Structure formats: C-alpha cells, structure tokens
Amino acid sequence: MIRRHPGLVAGGVLLALIVLVAILAPELFTVDPTALAPARRTRPPSAAHWFGTDMLGRDIYSRVIFGARVSLAVGFAVAVLSSVLGLAVGVLAGFIRALDAVAMRAMDGLMAIPPILLAVALMALTRGSVQNVVLAITVAEVPRVARLVRGVVLSLRDLPYVEAAIAAGTRTPMLIWRHILPNTLAPLTVQATYICASAMITEAILSFIGAGTPPIVPSWGNIMAEGRALWQVKPFIVFFPAAALSLTVLAVNLLGDGLRDALDPRRP
C-alpha cells in the first residue's frame, strides 16, 4: 500500500493527525482560546504560549487547534454538500434534455461570478456563522461539480457497455444506479477532495476579510486577519495559522491525487 500509493498514505496519515488534533482540541489546549490578557499581548512563542499570543493576549496555539475544527468542518461539509447537489444536477442534466438547457445555463451564470465574490455577496445577505459560510461556499462550488458530472454522464451514455445495458432491457433509473453512478463516483471523489481544500482556503479568505466566521469563533482565517497589521514585526501570529492551513490543504490534495490513482480500475 505504502509503496504503491505513497501520496495517498502520506496525505491520509497527515489528515488523520490533523482531524485527531481538532477532535481532541478540548484536551490539547493550554490556555482558554478566548481568554483576553492585554498585559501579555504579542508575546513570541515560549514555554507558556507555544505559538505566542496575539494583539489581545490570546494564546495562538489554543486558537489554532480550535481553528482546525472550523476549517475541517467547513471543508468537509462543503465537499459533501456540493458533491451531492452537483451530482444530482449533473446526472439529471445528462439524462433529461429539457432540463439540461435550463439547469446548465443557470450553472454557467453562477460560474461567471468569481466564487469568492459570490460567497462574499451571499455572506452580506446573512449573519456571519459557520453554517452560512458553508452554504455560501457550497453555492459557489455546485456548478463546477454539476458540469464535471454532466460531462462524465454524457460520455458514459455513449459507451458500448451502457448501450449494451439499454439493449439488454435495463431501465433508466437502474442504468443510472448500476452503470452511471459507480463510474462517476471516482472522478467525483477526487474532485471532492479538491473542493474540500479550496473551501478551507475560501473560508480563511472570507474570515480574513471579515465576511466569514464571527470573530468570537477562532478560525485560521480570522487569526491571520487579526495578525495582519503586525505581520512585519510579529510574523508568528500569521505564520502558525497559515502553516496549519497549508499543511491541511497539502494533506487533502495528496489524498485526492492518491485516490485518483487508486480508484482507477485499470490500474491493479
């Protein structure tokens, strides 16, 4: 396994560790991540504050490990939601010609708006909360999934094994279930990992510009946002959440690349 898919294993192990840290955050934190201590603000990393403290004296280590929960939850939720919705739209568009024209033009319209801008606009309409961040990023990602799935479905429909199944009397719902979905799942799973990674980055960007998770919830984006003004003199405030984000995105992308190779039935 390790020799055949080193990226898959490395990404999986790294991501499992990060997930573990996020789950165990209430056990692993050293200082209450929301506790203010103005007297000890912007301290560099030390034995008491492993990653230092921010402008309000809050412990960055504790904030970063709690921030992992937000990033992972957003990444995972957006990946699952946009995959399911995009799969539904894509499969239906691939099979129902009338729906195809309407649904795909709507998707094209959504795709014309940069995803960050769309998410910012949607966040402007609602209150800042993790759920709303998830919904805003999902809306931006669904068209990409729908388009991918529709393309796969259209190419699968013309394959001889699908035509052979039609000729053998397989009804359309069964055809989708037995032949279309299983052969769509591999590219979709790979796409979902990339969506997960990009959703975590989008969440950080939204929080960074103040349109994401409310400041009370520590997330990697808003820790960086708060350190922004000081990053030339106190770079550690930005460095630790940025490193955590980069490492997590790397882990997810390694996993995605590994899955793409491992899910290819032609490669034993």
Next chain:
Amino acid sequence: MTALLEIAHLTKHFAIRGGVVRAVDGVSLALARGETLALVGESGCGKSTVGRCILRLTRPTSGQIVLDGTRIDTLPERRLRPMRRRMQVVFQDPFSSLDPRQRIGDAIAEPLRNFALPAGPAEIAALLDRVGLPAEAARRRPHAFSGGQRQRIGIARALATGPDLLICDEAVSALDVSVKAQIVNLLADLQARLGLALLFISHDLAIVEHLANRVAVMYLGRIVELADRRSVFAAPRHPYTRALLSAVPVPDPTAARRRIVLGGDVPSALAPPAGCRFHPRCPAAFDRCRVEEPAPRIPVPGHMVACHLEVTPPARGG
C-alpha cells in the same frame, strides 16, 4: 422460411449544424430465422446505424422495422422492453463494451435480472461455458481479461436472454487475426446450435465470406447489392461491389489480380450526389446515372442490384 426481421424503407437522418446527414436513406432487407446476413460497406456508409435503429439505441427517422410480426420502430419504450429480450448486440470494442466496475458474473446476470429470469451461479456458469470460459471468471472484473476473452464475455451477455437475433457490430474487427478466427468460429458454432439469426455488420470481406449466408452491400446509406454469398463473391454485379472485392488481399503473392481502384473519396452524406450516389466514382457511369437514381432491380432471382446497367427480366410464362 418466414422472416424474423423485416426492415422496409428505413431512414435515419441526423440534423447537424449546416444540414442533415442522411446516414441511412431507404434501406430494406429481411432476415430469416437462423440465417446470417452480412451488412458490408466502408466506414460511414450507415451500416452501424442500421443496427442501432433495429436495437432502438437511436430512433429511426422513418420506415418500418418488424421483428417476428411486431412492428418495433414506433413502440413506446415500455412495450418495446419485452422485445429487447429477443434481440441482442455484440459491439466492436471489447474494452469499452464491459463496465470496468462490474464483475463478469453481474454483467452476464444483468439482462437475466432485467427480465426476472433465473440468474444464479449455475446459469452464469452455463453461459460462460457456452463461450468457452471457466465458471470462476464470474468473480473477476473486465481488466483481468484479454480482448478475445472480453469479446466472449460480451457474447455470453448477449446470449443470456436467449435472443432470436444477434446483431454483431464489427464484433471481431478490433481483434488479432488468430483471436478473430476463434471468435468467428464461436459465433458460427453458437448460431448452428442455438438457431440464432445473425446480422453481421462488418467491413472485413474475408470473414463475411466465411460466415454469411447472404450479403448486403451498403454505399452512402443505401443497399446497392443484396444476394446470397456465392453470387456476391463469385459474380458481383454492382460496380461498387466489384471494386470492394478487388480490394480484398489474396494470400498468394503470385496470383494475378486486377484491382479496381476507385478515384476520390466517399461523398459526404450531408449532400449525396444526384442520380446514382456512386456515379462520381463509378468506372461504368453514363449520362443516366448522373440524373436518375437507380431503382432496385432483380436481374437474377434472389439477386438485388441497384444499378442502371441491370434490368429485371420480364416474368416468363403466360
């Protein structure tokens, strides 16, 4: 001999940007039970489209298709379904004709389950045995098999529902020569044992000569000659058939050959030539061919040719 399959004036036109492709333009033929009819012609002549129309993988534009007394070209999908059991297909590409994620046993069981037929290990093993594969093949996936083995699996799947008609769309064209011979022999053997009617769509005349009872030659969406194998190969009447046959390689380098080389390319099915569609390339074309489309004639009983050089002799007697 009553006809199992009868096709009359079948047309299939595809609307594309800039016109209408007349892929099939008035094809009529009949196929008896247990008979092998070969449909031959160059790429793009519409032979595969005829097969796809019969299987209703595409809806014909007009014409009639009658399978064993039931007109199937206009049946709604729900009523067509029971008829699907009686006609099956084997495709050209053994790699894309099996679902890479489906185990062989499930692939063969799929048509059986669709028609609520018994699909247990015994039935699957019997079907695999019929095409010369071991029963344990059922547990494996397509990537574990060679092209020839996959084609056998495709044949087993096609035979599962006990069809009367098997459409082989270039079923051996993608295989190596030795494997090709095995599959052709398997098809011939199965046909003899099961009494299948075969519609053998191919451009490989050597195999057609080996396998077919009758041969239909297609050119640009039309059948130009239709007769029993012996007549087509020994005494071809249409200039196009003669040119096709002269292009078949002969495994004897010293044999004297007179090749008829056709000039130019096949004209576009978007704008077929006026008159006889073959006239721009025909070595024997004359004025009439340029203006008048030749009607099918029967110069010799059982031998149809669509060419102005032929005349149907008047019925004798009286």
